[in-house]
Amino acid sequence: MLPADGHVHSQFSWDAPAGDMHATCARAVEIGLPALAFTEHVDLTRWNLHGQPLPERYRGQVDAHGAFLGNPLEVQAYLDEVERCRHDFPGLRIWSGLELSEPHWHPAAVADLVSATGAERLVGSVHALPDLHPDAAQGEHVETGNGYLQRPPVEVVRAYLAEVTALAASDAPFAVLAHVDYPLRTWPASAGPVPWDALEDDVRTALSALAASGRALELNTRRPLEGRVLRWWREAGGDAVAFGSDAHHPDALAHGFRDAAALAGACGFRPGATPFALWGRA
Numbered sequence: 001m002l003p004a005d006g007h008v009h010s011q012f013s014w015d016a017p018a019g020d021m022h023a024t025c026a027r028a029v030e031i032g033l034p035a036l037a038f039t040e041h042v043d044l045t046r047w048n049l050h051g052q053p054l055p056e057r058y059r060g061q062v063d064a065h066g067a068f069l070g071n072p073l074e075v076q077a078y079l080d081e082v083e084r085c086r087h088d089f090p091g092l093r094i095w096s097g098l099e100l101s102e103p104h105w106h107p108a109a110v111a112d113l114v115s116a117t118g119a120e121r122l123v124g125s126v127h128a129l130p131d132l133h134p135d136a137a138q139g140e141h142v143e144t145g146n147g148y149l150q151r152p153p154v155e156v157v158r159a160y161l162a163e164v165t166a167l168a169a170s171d172a173p174f175a176v177l178a179h180v181d182y183p184l185r186t187w188p189a190s191a192g193p194v195p196w197d198a199l200e201d202d203v204r205t206a207l208s209a210l211a212a213s214g215r216a217l218e219l220n221t222r223r224p225l226e227g228r229v230l231r232w233w234r235e236a237g238g239d240a241v242a243f244g245s246d247a248h249h250p251d252a253l254a255h256g257f258r259d260a261a262a263l264a265g266a267c268g269f270r271p272g273a274t275p276f277a278l279w280g281r282a
């Protein structure tokens, strides 16, 4: 049986205009997925653009200083659609959820949203890095992919992992760390292979902080997770693993899950007792 997909976006996420909650549930039934969580984006950190174009799919506002913020979640419409899907797909376990972007920087607003939604799966992520542009003020940010315009590639990953470490050490309300390898989605081909030896200490530091917090590591299948990262997670004392496709349209649901489950099994993790249980140590 496929693991639950604990990280799925629908039309209620500002960067998922092709998202469709109802069609995603139909797709889950079609492929035999037992459970899924709609973890819609909660982004509260503005990204300075410095003239970089926005992807076509983004829905949000650019302020007078040229900083972008995705549209807020429409809480009631989202919850209504979750209820409609639960009614129409009674055999499927559907969780509400949120993907909280840098929740440790926005504690009050995050607490309000978590309370307003009653979200069942809370995923914590980092998407932003400090903006090093000479025009930027202290405390301003760029999206991680644009960080490659400001730092050497390995330093982008290091800065990202440092913020993941801070997030993991915080008391922000989330159970699963999303996509620890997020900067590698935009790793420049011109930089050659990812220098894992140079990054190992930074990765292990982030994983140790996460393990000490008692939270789970996500195998985000947008990009296959390096096996060594999952082995380091186990060595750091990490004892829980979640799976997330990070799908932004129905066809991407549970993408790559068979390979990810095989990797988790090979690294010493096994399914929990119920579809939504995190995988634990074998």
Ligand SMILES: [Zn+2]
Pocket: 099, 125, 127, 178, 179
């Ligand atoms: Zn994310």
Ligand SMILES: [Zn+2]
Pocket: 007, 009, 099, 246
């Ligand atoms: Zn996501």
